[in-house]
Amino acid sequence: MLTVPEVCEELGISRSTFYDWRQKRRAPRCIKLPNGDLxxxxxxxEMWLGDCEDAA
Known part of the structure; x- marks a missing residue:
C-alpha cells in the first residue's frame, strides 16, 4: 500500500491537490487506517489511472 506522499510523487501533484480530488470524489480509492493515515x-x-485514460 502507498502513502499519500508516495501517490502524490508518482502522479506529480501536491498533497493539497490530492485532498481536493478526494473531497470531490475524484481521487483513487483510499483506506483509512485506525491512526487516521490514508x-x-x-x-x-492502477485501476484509477486506467479509468482516467479511458475518459481522456
Whole structure:
C-alpha cells in the first residue's frame, strides 16, 4: 500500500491537490487506517489511472 506522499510523487501533484480530488470524489480509492493515515492500494491506483485514460 502507498502513502499519500508516495501517490502524490508518482502522479506529480501536491498533497493539497490530492485532498481536493478526494473531497470531490475524484481521487483513487483510499483506506483509512485506525491512526487516521490514508493508504492507497497499488491495484486501486492502477485501476484509477486506467479509468482516467479511458475518459481522456
Amino acid at each position: 493508504r492507497v492500494r497499488r491495484g486501486d491506483l
